[in-house]
Amino acid sequence: MSEVLYEIDNLTKYFKIRPKLFSGEKKVIHAVDKVSFSILKGETFGLVGESGCGKSTLSRTILRLEKADSGSVLYKGTDILSMDQKELRSHRKKLRMVFQQPYDSLNPRESVKDIISAPLRLHTQMGSQEREKEVLRLMDLVGLSARYINRYPHEFSGGQRQRIGIARAIAADPELIICDEPVSALDVSIQSQVLNLLKGIQKEFGLTYMFISHNLAVVKHMSDRIGVMYLGKLIEIAPKGSLYLRPLHPYTQLLMSAIPEVKVKNPSGYRPITGELPNPSDPPKGCRLCGRCPYEFERCRESSPELKEVEPGHLVACFLHPGKEETSNG
Numbered sequence: 441m442s443e444v445l446y447e448i449d450n451l452t453k454y455f456k457i458r459p460k461l462f463s464g465e466k467k468v469i470h471a472v473d474k475v476s477f478s479i480l481k482g483e484t485f486g487l488v489g490e491s492g493c494g495k496s497t498l499s500r501t502i503l504r505l506e507k508a509d510s511g512s513v514l515y516k517g518t519d520i521l522s523m524d525q526k527e528l529r530s531h532r533k534k535l536r537m538v539f540q541q542p543y544d545s546l547n548p549r550e551s552v553k554d555i556i557s558a559p560l561r562l563h564t565q566m567g568s569q570e571r572e573k574e575v576l577r578l579m580d581l582v583g584l585s586a587r588y589i590n591r592y593p594h595e596f597s598g599g600q601r602q603r604i605g606i607a608r609a610i611a612a613d614p615e616l617i618i619c620d621e622p623v624s625a626l627d628v629s630i631q632s633q634v635l636n637l638l639k640g641i642q643k644e645f646g647l648t649y650m651f652i653s654h655n656l657a658v659v660k661h662m663s664d665r666i667g668v669m670y671l672g673k674l675i676e677i678a679p680k681g682s683l684y685l686r687p688l689h690p691y692t693q694l695l696m697s698a699i700p701e702v703k704v705k706n707p708s709g710y711r712p713i714t715g716e717l718p719n720p721s722d723p724p725k726g727c728r729l730c731g732r733c734p735y736e737f738e739r740c741r742e743s744s745p746e747l748k749e750v751e752p753g754h755l756v757a758c759f760l761h762p763g764k765e766e767t768s769n770g
């Protein structure tokens with residue numbers, strides 16, 4: 441069995457907001473609600489779900505860019521969420537991010553050399569000459585010509601800026617890179633080049649990825665295992681093959697049958713989900729899909745189903761699918 445690199449347990453992040461300016465009333469957005477999963481060394485764990493389901497908040501909370509309300513993120517037995525600032529700074533060497541908007545994530549006043557050498561300055565003992573040599577090596581790796589080393593982000597195209605972001609993410613030898621919609625802001629013609637670059641780098645350096653996207657075809661291309669999020673909850677986790685061939689959760693079935701390039705078994709046999717995505721500040725009490733699910737029964741309205749393993753490696757949070765233990769206990 442593959443080694444677990446990160447173990448996320450019951451991670452929860454709520455945002456308190458005032459829906460109206462100057463109103464005393466506060467609402468709570470359930471952005472990430474008791475989410476548990478693990479990321480295995482060397483794999484790409486894909487995270488998919490429609491806009492607003494909590495994908496970015498989940499990754500930002502793992503990275504401690506947002507403060508979790510509860511839960512833990514274990515790295516080799518140590519909880520990142522309880523590290524002090526010094527420990528966290530040192531841990532950031534291992535855990536990096538590639539952002540959705542390459543331009544917004546690069547400081548416009550810094551040259552390519554400054555941007556890519558920042559993590560080397562922070563996390564290695566390299567002197568300036570050695571750093572420059574390493575910047576040039578990383579630029580070459582991501583397909584940027586050495587003559588661009590002193591240029592600024594505005595002088596590049598979107599795809600080239602994302603290459604700069606990738607070079608910065610892989611500098612100083614990370615273990616896990618969280619890629620948050622890394623190609624959704626790019627022209628379709630450029631997307632596959634950047635995806636293939638990420639794949640090539642992963643293979644060469646044995647990196648682990650958490651790959652976030654709302655695009656099922658992109659997630660399928662990139663991932664080994666995939667988690668599906670709906671309204672702050674992780675509702676299904678499975679190896680890519682099982683998820684796309686035989687999705688079990690009614691919401692995943694809806695997602696899968698909506699894309700022509702993904703061939704699911706028996707798509708016409710799935711009953712359609714109706715209605716709109718509920719307000720995340722007022723989610724249904726039981727299962728989050730209540731009110732929209734064609735299979736809903738009383739228990740679904742009363743309590744929220746836990747993620748349970750129903751087939752080897754295939755977990756689903758739905759009362760239609762009892763876990764292996766429940767089935768064997770009768």
Ligand SMILES: Nc1ncnc2c1ncn2[C@@H]1O[C@H](COP(=O)(O)OP(=O)(O)OP(=O)(O)O)[C@@H](O)[C@H]1O
Nearest residue numbers: 455457469471490491492493494495496497498720
């Ligand atoms: N800083 C914040 N303050 C208040 N609410 C927030 C904040 N950040 C996110 N949210 C809310 O949390 C929920 C989850 O948002 P999040 O951005 O994590 O979803 P997402 O799946 O990444 O969506 P997208 O793909 O559109 O970015 C949404 O309802 C969003 O409005």
